[in-house]
Amino acid sequence: MAKRIQFSRHGGPEVLEYLDYQPAAPGPHEVRVQNRAIGLNFIDTYYRSGLYPPPALPSGLGTEGAGIVEAVGAQVEQFQVGDRVAYATGPLGAYSELHVLPASKLVKLPEAIGFEQAAAVMLKGLTVQYLLRQTFALQGGETILFHAAAGGVGSFACQWAKALGVKLIGTVSSPQKAARAMEQGAWACIDYSRENVAQRVLELTDGQKCPVVYDGVGKDTWETSLDCVAPRGLLVSFGNASGAVTGVNLGILAQKGSLYVTRPTLAGYADTPQRLQAMADELFAMITSGRLKVEIGSRHALQDAAQAQTALSARQTTGSTILLP
Structure with a gap:
């Protein structure tokens, strides 16, 4: 037994x-x-x-x-x-x-x-591996957005992105979590409880937005994430921490710049x-x-x-x- x-x-x-x-x-x-x-x-x-x-x-x-x-x-x-x-x-x-x-x-x-x-x-690290190295194969030099940057997956993403020479903008819910994400290697942090995420992304990228946005939060951040993706860029929706994304109108991808969206899983890569x-x-x-x-x-x-x-x-x-x- x-x-x-x-x-x-x-x-x-x-x-x-x-x-x-x-x-x-x-x-x-x-x-x-x-x-x-x-x-x-x-x-x-x-x-x-x-x-x-x-x-x-x-x-x-x-x-x-x-x-x-x-x-x-x-x-x-x-x-x-x-x-x-x-x-x-x-x-x-x-x-x-x-x-x-x-x-x-x-x-x-x-x-x-x-x-x-x-x-x-294992789970968080392999998730970051496929996100950064396969779903969107970062080459170094990109500026990306990663939600919940102080969490378990986010902390590894901050470190891995820095090792690749990638500027990771992380979203967090408090100054304490912002400090943590910065310690882990984030290039910049946005406290969504105090700041407008999409507006800050525009400021941090000189109006260019991000070629890829990684969103493990789901329902609560879906629309904000779309607003942060550069034209013809990719939104990677890989989690549902706030609930599942439902009722998606594909036309919004056209309106916001011919965007791509993917919903990957670790099992799909491993x-x-x-x-x-x-x-x-x-x-x-x-x-x-x-x-x-x-x-x-x-x-x-x-x-x-x-x-x-x-x-x-x-x-x-x-x-x-x-x-x-």
């Missing part, structure tokens, strides 16, 4: 249950991982609330963690018992002491990267074991070289997952939050 967090109905953090369960034996192409650290992310709240429906209820939660391979399926060749591994793309159930998942979802974890560090960086490992290798290289620093803002016991999600949703967290089995 092992412990895990599950939910039997959708709702707020109060629906999360800390229960005993019997982990399955790994199937032919699966691996069972003894988690040493588990990542907590906004996407977890989407599954809990029902914004993203899980395959079935009751359901486990979480897609990110790091630990030791405890058992392998009969046809798994790339991993063996005792290997250090990390994962970020599911399936649901990472909020657990033991997690069974396809071997194709795992990456090998270098000795130089700790379990807590990996659990804090869609083969080879691509996933290559992305992870670049991420790990950024960390070991010192260009990307992983800050764990808070640690919670696994049984306190509801409390951790409450803090995350209330934007009371900075850096990454991890759960410890």
Whole structure:
């Protein structure tokens, strides 16, 4: 038997249950991982609330963690018992002491990267990798806008953009978060509680706007984001922290300058074991070289997952939050 967090109905953090369960034996192409650290992310709240429906209820939660391979399926060749591994793309159930998942979802974890560090960086770091290096392949010299620049993904984006020679303008909700984003490498910050974001972007770019805007907030920032994209530029809508973007009129893209919009996901980029490992290798290289620093803002016991999600949703967290089995 092992412990895990599950939910039997959708709702707020109060629906999360800390229960005993019997982990399955790994199937032919699966691996069972003894988690040493588990990542907590906004996407977890989407599954809990029902914004993203899980395959079935009751359901486990979480897609990110790091630990030791405890058992392998009969046809798994790339991993063996005792290997250090990390994962970020599911399936649901990472909020657990033991997690069974396809071997194709795992990456090998270098000795130089700790379990807590990996659990804090995998999902957010791989997200930044595909956003900055693939969705819009930044070359250096661009001025970009990135919403929620002091959050978990935003903090990594600030650092990675600076390493690429990119000027990142970050939006934040307070002077304290502005200071944090600047420390992480942002070129400039806009406090949306006090300033008009679109107007400040015009001022900061000498009226040129940004070739790409990264928006993980969703509903509340959608129209503002469109106003910040340069003609023929790209709006990357990659999250729903404030709710999903709905009712989009494609004509607005024409009116605002023949704009492009994409709604990417990590799973859409890390869609083969080879691509996933290559992305992870670049991420790990950024960390070991010192260009990307992983800050764990808070640690919670696994049984306190509801409390951790409450803090995350209330934007009371900075850096990454991890759960410890």
